[in-house]
Amino acid sequence: DTEVTQTPKHLVMGMTNKKSLKCEQHMGHRAMYWYKQKAKKPPELMFVYSYEKLSINESVPSRFSPECPNSSLLNLHLHALQPEDSALYLCATKDQNNEQFFGPGTRLTVL
């Protein structure tokens, strides 16, 4: 299994909702990432987990809360988001050769 999967593919939520994005990998990669990508912009790093511990938080607002339950799973919990948080949220892993593997992303729309 050489892929990163993300669910759901699309998510529409109101500003008062609580939702979660999920990411899964079975490649044994120890580093897992959340990125946010707006149209026509590069991926913007949010969080990095290394060996299931949060190693990088790029000053992301607390309405985004990451969680790494085990080495295969990475969640992003969303609460009280703003319309400007609408974007493509990408999960990625990194192997020992520094190659990053991206999931297909979750297209999030906040109303």
Added chain:
Amino acid sequence: DQQVKQNSPSLSVQEGRISILNCDYTNSMFDYFLWYKKYPAEGPTFLISISSIKDKNEDGRFTVFLNKSAKHLSLHIVPSQPGDSAVYFCAATPNRDDKIIFGKGTRLHILP
């Protein structure tokens, strides 16, 4: 401060010709460089990488060249094919760090 720069937002190339995408970086701590291809509404896919101990890496139609003294790398695609039309991101990382820094991307259009 942009540490990885792709100064051409877009590039148009005739099918069958060579596409050359350029990338400059400012951080001398970067020692590993990657190129990603992205289609609309999809996540980026890894294309090719190069370590700072090399100056060239080739994989099929894709070749990456690294000029460390100029802090410049380029991706050559030859021959260019219609399916190569996408946004290409250059990225760099200090090897001991998990952070990967992306450029703003270059949109490549392959013309029939």
